[in-house]
Amino acid sequence: MFENEVPELGYILHPAYWGNGYATEIAEGLRNWIKCQGTWDRFVAFAHPENLASIRVLEKIGMTAAERKSVNGMQAQFFEMSLR
Numbered sequence: 001m002f003e004n005e006v007p008e009l010g011y012i013l014h015p016a017y018w019g020n021g022y023a024t025e026i027a028e029g030l031r032n033w034i035k036c037q038g039t040w041d042r043f044v045a046f047a048h049p050e051n052l053a054s055i056r057v058l059e060k061i062g063m064t065a066a067e068r069k070s071v072n073g074m075q076a077q078f079f080e081m082s083l084r
Contacts, residue, residue, distance in 0.1 A: 007034050009045040009058075023057045031061050031081065041084050046076040055079075 011026045027045075034043050045063060047054035055077065059065075063079035070076070 005040075007040055007043040009034065009043055009063075018053070023054070024060055027057050027061045035083055042080055042082045044078055044080045046071060046078045049075055049077045 009027060009030045011023060011030070013023055013026075031043075034040065044066070045058050046069070047058060049055075049068065055065075058079045061081075063081045066078045066080045068075055068077050
């Protein structure tokens with residue numbers, strides 16, 4: 001986790017499976033699971049700023065763009081969703 005005590009939504013798909021809607025299904029499932037836990041006020045996710053497909057997935061599930069940060073030397077656009 002990049003923020004203490006805040007869950008981070010994440011997924012990776014092999015390129016052969018891109019463009020089939022699987023990332024959105026995965027992200028929705030993870031979002032719903034995090035919500036059902038009732039433990040956290042919010043969660044975060046991030047994507048490379050040029051990865052428009054991943055950014056669109058995060059926006060589709062209702063996440064809002066937050067700040068840009070460096071993750072392991074790579075720029076990343078962070079997103080968040082409030083659960084309250």
